[in-house]
Amino acid sequence: MKVTVVGAGAVGASCAEYIAIKNFAEEIVLVDIKEGFAEGKAMDLMQTASLNGFDSNIVGATNDYSKTAGSDVAVITSGIPRKPGMTREELIGINAGIVKDVATKLIAESPNVIIIVVSNPMDTMAYLAHKATGLSKNRIIGMGGALDSARFKFRLAEAIGCPQSDVSAMVIGGHSDTGMVPLIEKAVVNSVPVSEFLSEEKMAEVVEATKVGGATLTKLLGTSAWYAPGAAVSELVKAIALDSKKVFPCSALLEGEYGLSDISIGVPCVIGKGGIEKVLEIELSDAEKAKLVDSAEGVAAVNALL
Ligand SMILES: NC(=O)C1=CN([C@@H]2O[C@H](COP(=O)(O)OP(=O)(O)OC[C@H]3O[C@@H](n4cnc5c(N)ncnc54)[C@H](O)[C@@H]3O)[C@@H](O)[C@H]2O)C=CC1
Numbered sequence: 386m387k388v389t390v391v392g393a394g395a396v397g398a399s400c401a402e403y404i405a406i407k408n409f410a411e412e413i414v415l416v417d418i419k420e421g422f423a424e425g426k427a428m429d430l431m432q433t434a435s436l437n438g439f440d441s442n443i444v445g446a447t448n449d450y451s452k453t454a455g456s457d458v459a460v461i462t463s464g465i466p467r468k469p470g471m472t473r474e475e476l477i478g479i480n481a482g483i484v485k486d487v488a489t490k491l492i493a494e495s496p497n498v499i500i501i502v503v504s505n506p507m508d509t510m511a512y513l514a515h516k517a518t519g520l521s522k523n524r525i526i527g528m529g530g531a532l533d534s535a536r537f538k539f540r541l542a543e544a545i546g547c548p549q550s551d552v553s554a555m556v557i558g559g560h561s562d563t564g565m566v567p568l569i570e571k572a573v574v575n576s577v578p579v580s581e582f583l584s585e586e587k588m589a590e591v592v593e594a595t596k597v598g599g600a601t602l603t604k605l606l607g608t609s610a611w612y613a614p615g616a617a618v619s620e621l622v623k624a625i626a627l628d629s630k631k632v633f634p635c636s637a638l639l640e641g642e643y644g645l646s647d648i649s650i651g652v653p654c655v656i657g658k659g660g661i662e663k664v665l666e667i668e669l670s671d672a673e674k675a676k677l678v679d680s681a682e683g684v685a686a687v688n689a690l691l
């Protein structure tokens with residue numbers, strides 16, 4: 386498998402590192418507009434190969450898309466991150482132009498590529514990538530829910546005092562501070578509902594901490610996070626590479642599912658070699674449905690700014 390990662394900054398380099406360490410890709414191409422930056426990150430990462438025990442070849446390129454030709458998967462992380470106090474939506478002005486340009490260049494070199502959109506505001510950038518490229522809906526995956534669900538599991542395990550590996554939980558909806566819908570009623574610790582362990586008040590705290598997970602880290606770091614985002618992307622790429630049919634919440638273009646259309650938003654998806662192979666329409670409670678509809682209104686309002 387050949388994977389391109391556009392943007393060799395914090396998230397892009399983390400994606401490349403986790404993909405390399407998981408050792409399922411033959412080649413990883415890092416692309417950035419900053420002269421020499423991607424080449425430097427690629428060389429630095431390649432010097433970890435004997436230490437970390439991987440065989441992937443990592444190459445860097447300054448804005449040279451010919452190096453990306455024949456990619457199976459391309460991850461778009463190019464663009465600016467938010468600073469403390471900002472929302473993801475405020476990044477649209479700069480990032481929309483970058484995502485549109487990059488998506489078009491990627492398709493020109495790799496007509497069969499599956500694109501994973503990471504740049505924020507992610508749901509709107511995934512929607513824009515659809516509009517700009519006309520690719521079929523299975524081939525554009527917005528990454529947000531995989532990360533938000535990992536943060537939800539972290540918060541649940543912390544509150545319950547159990548290992549994260551025992552927690553199964555999912556966040557759907559828009560990847561925004563107010564739009565995420567952590568499905569607390571469906572969250573379990575090895576099949577036991579989390580309500581057996583946590584009070585209503587504690588569950589509400591966990592949900593709130595999950596929704597502002599990115600903002601909390603941005604305040605601490607001065608810029609947004611990269612380790613968990615990179616790890617989340619690497620798991621999506623791995624599911625495609627291994628055709629594993631794993632379920633992740635991803636921002637998918639909806640055509641009537643959940644009563645929503647003409648919008649990319651986080652819903653559970655089966656991920657395999659075809660990208661989004663299926664959007665799963667799970668049973669939602671009335672409260673969950675109402676939150677998803679609210680979230681979709683928020684995403685649609687941002688899409689209208691394109
Ligand atoms: N969807 C998600 O869950 C997450 C999304 N993000 C988003 O990912 C994006 C990247 O974040 P960071 O890596 O922290 O930022 P960063 O500033 O560290 O890296 C971005 C890189 O993109 C490059 N770049 C800018 N324009 C480009 C172009 N036209 N072509 C190629 N490269 C270009 C920059 O030179 C820079 O190296 C941000 O928009 C951030 O909000 C970050 C974390 C999670």
Ligand SMILES: O=C([O-])CC(=O)C(=O)O
Pocket residue numbers: 466467473505532560598599600602603609610614
């Ligand atoms: O918070 C941000 O701006 C970056 C991001 O999407 C995340 O870490 O969830």
